[in-house]
Structure formats: structure tokens, C-alpha cells
Amino acid sequence: MSVQHYPLLREGERNQRRTVSHAIDVLAQDANFGGADVAEVRVGTLRLPSREQVGLLSVFFENEKLGKSFVVSLATSSEFTARCQGEEAARQFSIFELDGAKADNDNIVRLSDGTVLRAVEVIPAKLPLKPSGLDWRIVHHTISIVKAENRCYRSLREHAKPTCSDVPEEMLPEEKxxxxxxxxxxxxxxxxxxxxxxxxxxxxxxxxxxxKIADALRNFGMRIPASQPHQ
Structure with a gap:
């Protein structure tokens, strides 16, 4: 089933939610999660303009007694930290290793390969959702420098015509x-x-x-640095 079929619990807090235990607490308070209940962790993929992939992590719980299913989402991330069973120090993992993991009321997370983890905490990704004014200026200048205006600019009027056929053309903005x-x-x-x-x-x-130029261009997917080989 897709995410939209589930009630999202406290979605306005997702960006502040960093741990699976926090998600379990929400399920305990709002969805009667407890005892021997088990929730499933699922990780979707979001591709950024920079071509990086980050994980959309959610904890799902099907309450059979209520006949309802619930979901609690965590901050978007590409990595998480956790302690493996029997180890004191935390390790860093790819967020996608959490996909299919099971979480219980004791805040134990079991990965699909059987690895047992505690203290699972995501590392929030830096998302270029709101480019700064300077970022936009850099992009505008770069388009001009490479003479790609015809390719990169669109007329709002031309874009709106197919869906606004009943609106007089002169009322549609000519701005590009x-x-x-x-x-x-x-x-x-x-x-x-x-x-x-x-x-x-x-x-x-x-x-x-x-x-700064490199960062702005990367956020817009215009200049992607070559991947560095792992040592």
C-alpha cells in the first residue's frame, strides 16, 4: 500500500524527529502501540537536482485491534547512526539499510539481514528546497555566460495557455x-x-x-562533481 493510504501522525514535526524511538513514542501515544507490537521501517528514495539520493524514512504500524494502520515519518536523510548489539560505540550506516527493518516497543531495530541495532538516529540531509537570492543570481548569470537563454527560459504566457484557454492572452504574464x-x-x-x-x-x-558558485550550480543540477574513488 502507498503512503497516502495511511493517516500520517504529527507530520508537522517530521523535520524535528530524528530517532526511531521518537517515532515509536508517537505510535504509543496516538495509535495504541505497545507490548509485543512490531512496526516496520520503510525508506523511499528522493533524487535531488544534485543527483544525490536521500531517504524518506517512515515507521508503519498496523493496529489489528483498531483495524487501522498508521505512519510516523522522520527527517529526510541519507545516513543514520546506531549501536550494534554488544557494541558500545555507534556506527554510521546508509539510510537505505533501514528499509524493511522491524522496530519494537523496547526500541530495538532489526534490519532485514538480522542485524540488531539500538539508538537509531537519522542524520538530516541538507535539502536545497529554498535557493537563496544569490543562488538564483549565479544561475541567471551562468545561463547568460553560456548563451543558453533560449533553452533555459520559458514564457509564463506560453506555459499557461494550454490550461488557461478561457483567459484572454493579454491577461497572462509575459514574464520569462x-x-x-x-x-x-x-x-x-x-x-x-x-x-x-x-x-x-x-x-x-x-x-x-x-x-559558492560550485555549490549553487550543484544544487540546481547544473554541475555535478565527479565521484571520488573510495580509499
Missing amino acids: VIDCSALEGLELPSLKYLAQQIGQRDPSLKRLSRQ
């Missing part, structure tokens, strides 16, 4: 905005060149660092 789906795959010059060109076009950005 960035089509973020068109940014991936652009051929970009070096960060050094981009920094020089941006500084020339916008004197207020003369001291803009190459790292």
Missing part, C-alpha cells in the same frame, strides 16, 4: 522564468572563468568564491 528541468546537461566553462565573468557583469559579486 527559468525552466529548471532544462538546466541539466549544459556545457559549462571552468569555475575560474565563471567567477571572472560574473564579477565583470555584476561588480557586487567580484569577490564571489568559486566554491
